[in-house]
Amino acid sequence: MRQVIVNSKSYLTSGILALTIYLITLCLAFFCNPVPLANLLGFFSLIAYITTLIPSIFKRAFPVYKNSKAIKFLMNKRRYIGIAAFFFGSNHGLLLLIQREINLLSPLTYIEYFQGISMLFIFSILAITSNDWSVKSLKVYWKKIHRLTYLVTLLLPWHILDKMSIHWTYVTPFAVLFSLVNLCIFIFSRYKKQASANFK
Ligand code: HEM
Structure with a gap:
């Protein structure tokens, strides 16, 4: 019974989150004309996705911050921030599909939009399995599935640089900077993990 209440509570929170996201985006799109809604x-x-990674990457790369309040807060809210990343990303992809009349039946679409479609696929799997029921049922596989998130770290800078190469918007420099810093910190944290494993 308690499980059902906890699950319904988390679905309700996700629903409220999705609605809030739509409202905030519509308001911002109204005031931020220079940046098209899809890009925003x-x-x-991207911001929500990187926020979900901050606790684990910081724990590994900069262990001094391990017990900070901010890291603990982000760790607790990670599930919802990840679901927000999925909602933002899926609406971004959907708007671009409509705007550019992208043909989903053509194999060329999957080549041209390889990074975006792969990221959306990964976000969907992560969002679907971001609940207590999945954690319990998938057991050890849950962690393995959720490691897919690190693939997005590699795909994201490629996606932005490829798709925005000749027509940057006001947010593109920040998007490029954040995604590259995220990639560098990720590589550094992997390197540290490997180095400490070799030392042992
Ligand atoms: C779900 C994960 C995704 C994330 C995090 C993401 C993120 C981004 C970001 C940050 C930009 C740059 C915006 C700017 O600098 O103004 C961008 C551009 C773009 N994305 Fe995505 N994207 C995702 C999925 C997709 C999908 C599924 C598609 C394909 C249908 C797609 C197609 C594009 C295109 C065409 C652009 C260039 C837009 C333009 O020319 O102004 N993205 N994406």
Whole structure:
């Protein structure tokens, strides 16, 4: 019974989150004419995604911050921030599909939009399995599935640089900077993990 209440509570929170995201985006799109709504959604998805990684990457790369309040707060809210990243990303992709009349039946679409579609696929899997029921049922596989998130770290800078190469918007420099810093910190944290494993 308690499980059902906890699950319904987390679905309700996700629903409220999705609605809030739509409202905030619509308001911002109204005031931020220079940045098209689809681009803004992509940028928000990037911010939410990087926020979900901060606790684990910081724990590994900079262990001094391990017990900080901010890191603990982000760790607790990670599930919802990840679901927000999925909502922003899926709306970004959907708007671009409509705007550019992208044909989903053509194999060329999957080549041209390889990074975006792969990231959306990964975000969908992560969002679907971001609940207590999945953690319990998938057991050890849950952690393995959620490691897919690190693939997005590699795909994101590629996606932005490829798709925005000749027409940057106001958010593109920040998107490029954040995604590259995220990639560098990720590589550094992997290097540290490997080095400490070799030392042992
Ligand atoms: C779900 C994960 C995704 C994230 C986090 C993401 C993120 C971004 C970001 C940050 C930008 C740059 C925006 C700017 O600098 O103004 C961008 C651009 C773009 N994305 Fe995505 N994206 C995702 C999925 C997709 C999908 C599924 C598609 C394909 C349908 C797609 C197609 C594009 C295109 C075409 C652009 C260039 C837009 C333009 O020319 O102004 N993205 N994306």
